[in-house]
């Protein structure tokens with residue numbers, strides 16, 4: 671899978687893309703990331719990427735021509751079609767389902783919006799989709815692009831290797847995670863639940879399923895309404911609700 675990222679600040683990406691899972695995915699050639707400095711696609715002496723808004727008002731607007739040229743340059747290098755995504759607070763809110771959807775793409779081009787806005791013609795004519803990572807305003811799309819690359823990369827087969835697989839991740843099934851513990855079994859009098867030390871795999875599995883349901887019910891009941899539960903999970907859920915009438 672290949673990501674091309676068009677940004678005014680390519681060096682922001684250095685740390686996060688050169689460590690851990692993303693680093694290894696790149697080394698294994700499962701993942702390719704290419705950074706493009708938008709300023710390299712300007713044609714004026716001042717290398718201008720923004721300008722004042724038509725109609726007045728404060729702030730600057732990201733210009734359409736450099737984005738157009740950057741996209742043309744990137745697309746020429748690609749053998750297949752690419753999905754072009756603009757990061758902005760006005761897009762569809764990113765979630766695990768969108769990550770799974772994007773994982774099926776061969777090429778994704780991410781455009782990081784900056785300044786107070788982006789010329790509307792970028793959205794109208796150059797972009798397939800606009801994505802936001804949440805209802806808050808960042809200084810630009812760079813951190814949002816990193817979030818998307820990270821969430822999508824860990825879903826690509828072969829990336830996680832022997833680590834806990836993406837299938838066990840919180841949200842993969844639309845439920846929150848069960849609690850995890852590691853050694854020591856007791857610290858400061860704080861004990862690891864007995865069942866996890868019992869070696870009874872059937873019991874452990876059931877405990878984990880119950881905890882996932884309980885935690886999701888307590889913290890994110892909205893997710894439970896959408897989750898597809900097995901008959902057994904539905905029964906656990908009813909039992910959890912009965913045991914705690916506050917839930």
Ligand code: ADE
Pocket residue numbers: 757758759783801802803804805806807808809810811814
């Ligand atoms: N750019 C600024 N804020 C953003 C957000 N919440 N998501 C994606 N891109 C952004």
